[in-house]
Amino acid sequence: MWSLWGLLLCEALLPIVVISVQVLSKVGDTVLLVAECPPGFQVREAIWRSLWPSEELLATLFRGSLETLYHSRFLGRVQLHSNLSLELGPLKTGDSGNFSVLMVDTGGQTWTQTLNLKVYGAVPKPMVQVFTAATEEAQPPNTCQIFLSCWAPNMSDITYSWRREGTINVDVELHSLFSNGQVLSVSLGLGDKDVAYTCIASNPVSWDMATVIPWESCHHESASGKASYKDVLLVVIPISLFLILAGLFGAWHHGPCSGTNYLSVPDDF
Known part of the structure; x- marks a missing residue:
C-alpha cells in the first residue's frame, strides 16, 4: 500500500513527460498495451491504471515484483509482462477506454504513457x-x-x-x-x-x-411485372362484367315491380 501511495505521490509532485498512443483491437482478441520509455530510462517502479470509463488499478511493478492482483473489470483477463507491457484479453465490447502506465526510474524521474484502446466488433457478412x-x-x-x-x-x-x-x-x-x-x-x-x-x-x-x-433482379422484376398485369386483368374483367350484368338486371327488375324491396343500381351504371 505504501508503495502505491509513493507512486501516486511521484505522479503528483515530480515533472512528468507524457506520450499518447491509440490502440485498435477486436472483440474476442487479445491486445498488448506496450509500455515505451526513452533510451536509458531504467524503470524502478511502475503502475498500470484504467482511467476511463472508471479509474481502476490493474497491475504494478515494485521492488522487482510484478503484481496483477487488483480487482477490476479485467480481473482474470490481465497479465503484466517483464517488459512492463500489459496484456488484456479476451476483449469484450465494453473494454474500450483510456489506460495509463506511470514509470519511475532509479533517479526519481517519471514517465507517463497514456493509451486509448478502441475495441470493435467483428463485421458480419453484409x-x-x-x-x-x-x-x-x-x-x-x-x-x-x-x-x-x-x-x-x-x-x-x-x-x-x-x-x-x-x-x-x-x-x-x-x-x-x-x-x-x-x-x-x-x-x-x-x-x-x-x-x-x-x-x-x-x-x-x-x-x-x-x-x-x-x-x-431486373429479369425477375420484369417477369413479375408482366404476371401481375395479367393477374389484374383476370380479376378486374370478371368483376366489371358482373357489375354491369347486376346493373342491367336491377334496372329490368325495378320496372315491373312496385314493392319496397328492390335492387339499387349505382349512378355509374
Whole structure:
C-alpha cells in the first residue's frame, strides 16, 4: 500500500513527460498495451491504471515484483509482462477506454504513457438488396435502372465501398452513391447480364463482403411485372362484367315491380 501511495505521490509532485498512443483491437482478441520509455530510462517502479470509463488499478511493478492482483473489470483477463507491457484479453465490447502506465526510474524521474484502446466488433457478412427503379419513357430500351442497398446488421462505425466484378479499371465512383456509400445507383444494359457488384463493409479492424448479380433482379422484376398485369386483368374483367350484368338486371327488375324491396343500381351504371 505504501508503495502505491509513493507512486501516486511521484505522479503528483515530480515533472512528468507524457506520450499518447491509440490502440485498435477486436472483440474476442487479445491486445498488448506496450509500455515505451526513452533510451536509458531504467524503470524502478511502475503502475498500470484504467482511467476511463472508471479509474481502476490493474497491475504494478515494485521492488522487482510484478503484481496483477487488483480487482477490476479485467480481473482474470490481465497479465503484466517483464517488459512492463500489459496484456488484456479476451476483449469484450465494453473494454474500450483510456489506460495509463506511470514509470519511475532509479533517479526519481517519471514517465507517463497514456493509451486509448478502441475495441470493435467483428463485421458480419453484409446484406445486399436490389431495388428496380420505375421504367421511364425516356429510358433507353433493354436497360434497367437499379439501386443496390448494403447493410451490416447490428453494427456501428461501419464504412461501405463497392466493387464491380468482371471488369478492369471500372471506377465505381462514376455511379451515384448515397447514404455514405450504402446505396449504389447503377444503369444496366444487355451487356451487363453477368456483371456482379460486391459490397465491402469494414471497420478499422475487420471486414466482410457480399456479391450480387443485379441483372437477375431486373429479369425477375420484369417477369413479375408482366404476371401481375395479367393477374389484374383476370380479376378486374370478371368483376366489371358482373357489375354491369347486376346493373342491367336491377334496372329490368325495378320496372315491373312496385314493392319496397328492390335492387339499387349505382349512378355509374
